[in-house]
Amino acid sequence: xxxxLLLAACGHEAEDLVTPDEGPLRITAxxxxxxxxxxxxAFEEEDIIAVTQTGGxxxxxxxxxxxxxxxxxxxxxxxxxxxxxxxxxxPVGFSTILExxxxxxxxxxxNHLTASASSAxxxxxxxxxxAGAKLIINVAYKEATAVTGLSVAGNGICTTANSSETIKLxxxxxxxxxxxxxxxxxxxxxxxxxxxxxxxxxxxxxTKTYTQPAFELKAGHAYTYNFTYGVDLVLNSxxxxxxxxxxxxxxxxxxxxx
Numbered sequence: 653x654x655x656x657l658l659l660a661a662c663g664h665e666a667e668d669l670v671t672p673d674e675g676p677l678r679i680t681a682x683x684x685x686x687x688x689x690x691x692x693x694a695f696e697e698e699d700i701i702a703v704t705q706t707g708g709x710x711x712x713x714x715x716x717x718x719x720x721x722x723x724x725x726x727x728x729x730x731x732x733x734x735x736x737x738x739x740x741x742x743p744v745g746f747s748t749i750l751e752x753x754x755x756x757x758x759x760x761x762x763n764h765l766t767a768s769a770s771s772a773x774x775x776x777x778x779x780x781x782x783a784g785a786k787l788i789i790n791v792a793y794k795e796a797t798a799v800t801g802l803s804v805a806g807n808g809i810c811t812t813a814n815s816s817e818t819i820k821l822x823x824x825x826x827x828x829x830x831x832x833x834x835x836x837x838x839x840x841x842x843x844x845x846x847x848x849x850x851x852x853x854x855x856x857x858x859t860k861t862y863t864q865p866a867f868e869l870k871a872g873h874a875y876t877y878n879f880t881y882g883v884d885l886v887l888n889s890x891x892x893x894x895x896x897x898x899x900x901x902x903x904x905x906x907x908x909x910x
Contacts, residue, residue, distance in 0.1 A: 676723065676728055676729065676730060677729040677730065677731070677732050677771070677774055677775070677776060678774060678775045678776070679703060679713055679721040679775075679776050679777075679778070680719045680721070680775070680776070680777045680778070681695060681701055681715075681719070681721060681740065681767070681777075681778040681779075681780065682694070682695070682719070682778070682779055682780070683695060683765065683779075683780045683781070684779045684780065684781050695715050695742075696715065697715055697716070697717070698714060698715065699714070699715045699742070700712050700713065700714045700715075700724065700742075700743075700744045701713055701721070701740050701741065701742045701744065701778070701780075702726075702740065702741045702742070702744045702745075703727075703729070703738060703739075703740050703776070703778075704738060704739050704740070704741070705727075705729065705732075705736065705737070705738050706736075706737040706738060706739065708727075709726065709727040710726050710727060711723050711725070711726040711727035711728055711729060712724055712725045712726050712744050731774050732771045732774060733771065734770075734771055734772055734773070735770050735771065735772070736770060736771045737768070737769075737770050738768065738769055738770070738771065738776055738778075739766065739767065739768045740766065740767045740768070740769070740778045740780070741764070741765070741766055741767075742764075742765040742766075742780060743760075743761055743764075746761070746764045748810055748811050749762045749764070749784060749809075749810040749811070749819070749838055749839065749840055750762045750810070750819075751810055751817060751818055751819055751820065752820050753819060753820060753821055753822050753837045753838065754801065754820050754821070754822055754823070755822070756822065758822070759822040759836070759837065759838065762784070762837070762838040763782060763784065763786075763838050764782065764783040764784055765780040765781065765782055765783065766780065766781065766783050767779055767780040767781070781871070781872050782838075782871060782872045782895050783841065783871055784838045784839060784840055784841050784871060785838070785839050785840070785841045785869035785870060785871060785872075785873050785874070785875060785895070786836060786837070786838055786839075786873070786874040786875070786895055787804065787821065787836060787837050787838075787839055787874075787875055787877070788824075788834065788835075788836045788874055788875070788876040788877070789802055789821065789834065789835045789836070789850065789852075789876075789877045789879070790832065790833070790834050790876065790877065790878045790879065791832070791833045791834075791852060791879045791880075791881055791885065792831065792832050792878075792879065792880050792881065793830070793831045793832070793833075793881045794831070794881075795831065796828075796829040796830055796831050797829055797830070797831070797833075797854065797855075797881065798827065798828065798829040798830075798854070798855040799827075799833050799852060799853065799854050799855060800853040800854060800855055800857065801820055801821070801823070801835075801852075801853050802820075802821050802823075802833075802835040802850070802851065802852045802853070803818050803819060803820045803821065803850075803851050803853075804818070804819045804821065804837065804839065804848055804849070804850050804851075805817070805818040805819075805848060805849050805851065806844060806846065806847065806848030806849065807844075807846055808840060808842065808844075809839050809840055809844075809848060810839075810840060811840070812840075819837050819838075819839060820837075821835035821836060821837035822835060822836050822837060823835055824836055839869060840869070841869050841870055841871035841872075841873075842868070842869060843866075843867075843868040844864075844866060844867055844868070844869070845866050846866065847863060847864045847865045847866050847867060848863075848864050848867075849861055849862070849863050849864070850862045850863075850864065850877065850885065852879075852881075852885060860881065860882075860883075860884050860885045861884055861885060862877075862879065862884065862885040862887055872894065872895045873892055873893070873894065873895055874892070874893045874894065874895050875890060875891075875892055876890065876891045876892075876893065877890050878890070878891070
């Protein structure tokens with residue numbers, strides 16, 4: 653009785669069958685290591701992914717136990733011919749990297765994960781990876797100092813539009829006066845010929861800036877900027893690591909990223 657009830661909730665299209673047995677397409681999904689979600693290393697119970705047949709319809713599938721994914725809306729794909737191409741996306745309904753990432757929700761909803769797979773024996777196995785890049789901004793002070801926030805501005809840092817956009821990053825450290833503050837955010841992976849500007853706003857609303865010259869951010873990578881607070885932000889180093897969940901990870905030093 654479970655299968656008819658499921659199919660009643662989610663429609664399905666006729667496909668070229670490769671076996672005489674009909675049933676829902678079996679889907680498994682994981683996040684490729686070492687790259688991860690913005691804050692977690694694996695999909696969790698109740699997570700939902702959007703699965704789309706190339707040139708066709710989309711079904712939303714929820715993780716319901718182990719690596720079992722069940723259709724909860726849209727197309728419930730039945731038996732599929734081998735070598736049929738599919739793509740998948742998380743979170744469902746992702747449209748753009750958000751300008752306001754000052755909350756965990758805004759931050760995680762900006763982390764678009766994508767995957768592609770071809771069917772084999774009525775099975776799809778997706779391995780997801782981030783489509784964007786992660787920035788980690790560390791600022792060191794001589795004396796304990798409170799800050800209001802940190803932002804990045806540049807052309808097309810959220811969307812492909814060739815217009816100025818600003819992302820407000822998530823504070824990792826607390827808002828108290830500290831000698832070390834850390835912020836993080838998701839930014840579009842792209843070659844930025846005009847660079848971008850990083851702006852730190854103090855509790856007195858005074859701003860300190862650093863202008864990044866032309867630079868390329870690659871998908872699935874994290875870029876950690878280490879600054880000293882001075883007349884402006886003084887860049888000490890930029891390190892590049894895989895897109896991991898540990899905000900303070902340091903990797904190979906690439907100098908000033910110019």
